[in-house]
Amino acid sequence: MSTHTESTQTVARQCTLCEAHCGVLVTVENDRVTRIEGNPDDVLSHGYICPKATALADLHRDPDRLRRPMRRVGDGFEEIGWDEAFELIGSELRRVRKRHGRDSVAMYLGNPAAHSSSVIYGSALRAALLTKHFYSASSIDQFPQEFAAWKMFGSNVLMPITDIDRTHRLLILGANPAVSNGSITTMPDARGRIRDVRRRGGSVVVVDPRRTETARLADEHVAIRPGGDPYLLLGMLHTIFADGAHPPRGPVDVSGWDELAELVAPCTPEAMAPRSGVDADVIRRLARQHRDAPSAVAYARIGVCHHVTGTLTHWLVNTLNAVTANLDRPGGQMFATPPVDAARMLRRLGSGYGLWSDSRGERKAFRTELPVVGLADDILGDGTSPGPVRALITYAGNPVLSTPQAGRLDEALENLDFFVAVDMYLTETSRHADLVLPPTSHLEREEFDLLFPVFSVRNNARYNARAVEPAPGALEDWQIMAGILVEILPVPLRTLLTRPLRRLVDVFSPLRLAAVGVATGPHGVLRRGRRGLTLGRIRRTPGGVDLGPLESRLSTLISTPDRRVQLAPPELVEEALRLVAGGDDETGGEFDLRLIGRRHLRSNNSWLHNIPTMVKGRDRCTVLMHPDDAASRALVDGQPVTVRSRIGSIDVPVEVSDEIRVGTVAIPHGWGHDEKGVGWATAAAHPGANVNLLHDPKVTDTFTGNAAVNATMVNVAAAAAP
Numbered sequence: 207m208s209t210h211t212e213s214t215q216t217v218a219r220q221c222t223l224c225e226a227h228c229g230v231l232v233t234v235e236n237d238r239v240t241r242i243e244g245n246p247d248d249v250l251s252h253g254y255i256c257p258k259a260t261a262l263a264d265l266h267r268d269p270d271r272l273r274r275p276m277r278r279v280g281d282g283f284e285e286i287g288w289d290e291a292f293e294l295i296g297s298e299l300r301r302v303r304k305r306h307g308r309d310s311v312a313m314y315l316g317n318p319a320a321h322s323s324s325v326i327y328g329s330a331l332r333a334a335l336l337t338k339h340f341y342s343a344s345s346i347d348q349f350p351q352e353f354a355a356w357k358m359f360g361s362n363v364l365m366p367i368t369d370i371d372r373t374h375r376l377l378i379l380g381a382n383p384a385v386s387n388g389s390i391t392t393m394p395d396a397r398g399r400i401r402d403v404r405r406r407g408g409s410v411v412v413v414d415p416r417r418t419e420t421a422r423l424a425d426e427h428v429a430i431r432p433g434g435d436p437y438l439l440l441g442m443l444h445t446i447f448a449d450g451a452h453p454p455r456g457p458v459d460v461s462g463w464d465e466l467a468e469l470v471a472p473c474t475p476e477a478m479a480p481r482s483g484v485d486a487d488v489i490r491r492l493a494r495q496h497r498d499a500p501s502a503v504a505y506a507r508i509g510v511c512h513h514v515t516g517t518l519t520h521w522l523v524n525t526l527n528a529v530t531a532n533l534d535r536p537g538g539q540m541f542a543t544p545p546v547d548a549a550r551m552l553r554r555l556g557s558g559y560g561l562w563s564d565s566r567g568e569r570k571a572f573r574t575e576l577p578v579v580g581l582a583d584d585i586l587g588d589g590t591s592p593g594p595v596r597a598l599i600t601y602a603g604n605p606v607l608s609t610p611q612a613g614r615l616d617e618a619l620e621n622l623d624f625f626v627a628v629d630m631y632l633t634e635t636s637r638h639a640d641l642v643l644p645p646t647s648h649l650e651r652e653e654f655d656l657l658f659p660v661f662s663v664r665n666n667a668r669y670n671a672r673a674v675e676p677a678p679g680a681l682e683d684w685q686i687m688a689g690i691l692v693e694i695l696p697v698p699l700r701t702l703l704t705r706p707l708r709r710l711v712d713v714f715s716p717l718r719l720a721a722v723g724v725a726t727g728p729h730g731v732l733r734r735g736r737r738g739l740t741l742g743r744i745r746r747t748p749g750g751v752d753l754g755p756l757e758s759r760l761s762t763l764i765s766t767p768d769r770r771v772q773l774a775p776p777e778l779v780e781e782a783l784r785l786v787a788g789g790d791d792e793t794g795g796e797f798d799l800r801l802i803g804r805r806h807l808r809s810n811n812s813w814l815h816n817i818p819t820m821v822k823g824r825d826r827c828t829v830l831m832h833p834d835d836a837a838s839r840a841l842v843d844g845q846p847v848t849v850r851s852r853i854g855s856i857d858v859p860v861e862v863s864d865e866i867r868v869g870t871v872a873i874p875h876g877w878g879h880d881e882k883g884v885g886w887a888t889a890a891a892h893p894g895a896n897v898n899l900l901h902d903p904k905v906t907d908t909f910t911g912n913a914a915v916n917a918t919m920v921n922v923a924a925a926a927a928p
């Protein structure tokens with residue numbers, strides 16, 4: 207696993223900053239991380255890393271990173287011990303629960319939680335809280351994709367993967383994997399994989415209002431109108447049916463063929479062209495190219511999730527693949543066979559929809575989770591009476607910057623009776639906490655990733671060796687979660703159970719659970735005999751074990767009542783009919799530009815901005831605008847402007863470029879660090895502005911309440927002189 211030369215040691219693990227989970231080699235000399243490079247032996251990333259990988263070392267040594275629990279005193283914080291911290295959490299949470307009931311304690315789980323096996327204990331704590339007020343970054347992310355998977359395949363975990371390494375035709379909608387390196391398809395070195403599609407003689411088309419880094423690698427860029435994707439896809443499906451199509455024959459049958467044919471019959475490319483902003487000829491050609499390729503796959507991600515039509519669009523994407531016989535087939539959309547078969551184990555847990563709503567009955571829970579856009583309302587209430595949430599636990603999240611809350615979340619967090627943030631920084635969010643509990647740094651953890659092999663482009667099992675010994679007394683996230691869990695038990699149980707529970711938790715560490723999962727999993731020793739996998743064997747194989755290309759297995763996973771793929775779930779068909787019958791989208795009156803998001807290679811949501819190498823150079827928090835739009839407003843590149851929406855305004859510099867469609871502007875999220883009391887000095891010196899102040903939390907995906915942050919009408923004008 208590691209090689210020793212005197213005090214120098216090189217350890218193989220993965221970079222866990224984003225979903226790509228690239229294999230890295232970390233060199234440590236005398237407890238100092240001196241080098242991070244790509245691991246050429248890694249079975250998934252083959253040596254690729256992006257510039258963020260080295261930030262793992264900077265994060266580890268960042269003096270602003272918290273190492274001890276911090277308690278708020280007045281306007282500042284002071285260090286306290288772990289025991290004292292847990293006691294305080296216990297007494298406060300029990301007090302709030304006693305007075306206001308179980309539902310008064312809320313929890314928010316942020317994105318990095320999913321990048322560590324500690325999340326098992328995050329889920330355990332969530333279950334133990336028995337609260338209706340659970341939120342996560344999923345509801346400003348992939349909820350629409352999960353909902354579409356649930357309706358079509360019977361389970362929210364059955365989100366299909368893009369078999370990019372074998373496809374002949376890749377159609378990308380609303381994703382920029384050349385920068386993001388793929389999401390809900392783990393594909394490190396997406397650039398290389400896209401180039402390979404073309405090298406093999408295949409073709410790549412990118413549908414995006416911006417000529418992105420990915421679009422530049424493609425054969426064709428289609429500059430769609432933001433929100434135009436469902437119309438494009440309906441027009442493509444119309445073409446395929448009008449040309450004469452037959453239900454695909456495969457290991458899994460389909461339901462709803464006739465209903466789908468009926469739905470798309472009136473959706474001619476001519477009718478869909480003005481609404482998608484894509485020419486009718488192009489719609490027709492894209493459809494036929496998708497159908498005629500030996501294999502083809504449409505891949506869509508966050509750019510289409512973040513719309514009121516998010517679920518609808520992901521359904522149409524999967525449907526296009528299914529109708530052209532590209533579902534569960536090499537080169538199309540497939541399902542992985544991971545070492546721990548999480549999709550298979552969890553598929554029966556159900557995706558329950560609308561089991562409860564928020565206190566005002568406005569937002570429904572999906573898979574027992576309320577949409578995060580309601581968090582400030584659920585704390586503050588509607589102005590006449592306070593909301594039901596009185597205490598909050600955040601775990602690896604920064605919702606003040608990452609979610610639209612109409613600017614009310616800061617005030618809401620100050621109004622809580624008790625707030626504990628599990629985070630290694632004093633962020634825009636955690637600065638409001640009564641207690642901030644920092645976990646070990648990423649390089650101090652020894653882990654086995656359970657989640658991302660479920661979404662990887664190739665079956666694999668990889669181990670995360672510990673690169674640096676944790677500081678004495680440091681706790682991992684799962685230990686912190688377990689510590690809080692024990693504290694919320696009622697007194698008699700607690701006295702009785704604390705010791706056995708603590709011991710139980712030690713026995714059932716995430717690594718031990720993973721060992722059982724691997725041994726009993728589809729590649730495990732218990733199924734495959736002597737040559738099967740054990741966690742030990744994976745551990746002894748730096749760079750991981752390659753488990754082969756994706757295999758057709760939907761027939762073993764599908765969980766719909768008739769065990770068929772549902773091409774026309776009634777509520778989605780109904781919504782599509784409504785959409786098609788509706789007139790053109792209303793224009794925004796005084797708001798004449800459509801605002802979308804964008805990501806940068808050196809940034810990762812809100813939290814790498816404290817690393818000097820990640821923020822050096824040109825300001826990245828800019829509003830990107832087409833030269834024609836700039837000229838008509840008499841704006842020049844670099845000029846400070848005010849971007850205004852119906853609910854808020856921010857000031858940022860304008861960046862003029864013809865890579866963006868006329869009438870559309872783009873601003874990245876995760877910025878806005880110039881807040882009093884934040885503990886990340888470098889970030890605060892490169893603050894940018896919080897784009898989520900412009901997005902209306904009430905504008906959400908019809909089915910899931912997922913934030914629809916790519917649908918906001920804004921205007922842009924020169925900023926007033928300071």
Ligand SMILES: Nc1nc2c(c(=O)[nH]1)N[C@H]1C(S)=C(S)[C@@H](COP(=O)(O)OP(=O)(O)OC[C@H]3O[C@@H](n4cnc5c(=O)[nH]c(N)nc54)[C@H](O)[C@@H]3O)O[C@H]1N2
Pocket residue numbers: 315316317318319322343346347508601602603604605607608609628629630631633645683803804810811812813875876897898901915
């Ligand atoms: N307008 C707009 N908003 C968006 C998006 C967008 O495209 N546009 N994208 C959305 C998406 S896809 C996502 S996933 C969300 C992300 O939303 P969040 O998850 O709420 O935000 P992050 O910026 O990822 O913040 C992660 C926090 O976790 C801390 N952290 C990092 N690693 C760990 C760890 O191992 N343990 C613990 N305990 N803490 C850790 C960091 O210091 C940081 O404070 O943002 C969403 N917000």
Ligand SMILES: Nc1nc2c(c(=O)[nH]1)N[C@H]1C(S)=C(S)[C@@H](COP(=O)(O)OP(=O)(O)OC[C@H]3O[C@@H](n4cnc5c(=O)[nH]c(N)nc54)[C@H](O)[C@@H]3O)O[C@H]1N2
Pocket residue numbers: 224225317347379380381382383385386387388389413414415416418430431432433434435507508509510513802803804805806807808809810811916
């Ligand atoms: N470097 C970097 N990598 C990351 C992250 C990061 O912050 N930085 N975040 C990680 C996370 S949490 C996630 S979820 C993933 C997200 O991964 P991606 O989905 O690849 O995310 P984006 O790069 O935001 O790409 C979304 C694209 O959608 C386009 N778009 C916007 N509106 C529309 C529309 O209406 N229609 C179409 N067709 N396109 C539209 C945007 O122009 C943009 O190019 O990335 C992950 N990787």
Ligand code: SF4
Pocket residue numbers: 221222223224225226227228254255256257258259386387394
């Ligand atoms: S793409 Fe970059 S940030 Fe993401 S896992 Fe790979 S090296 Fe890390």
Ligand SMILES: [Mo]
Pocket residue numbers: 317347
């Ligand atoms: Mo995300």
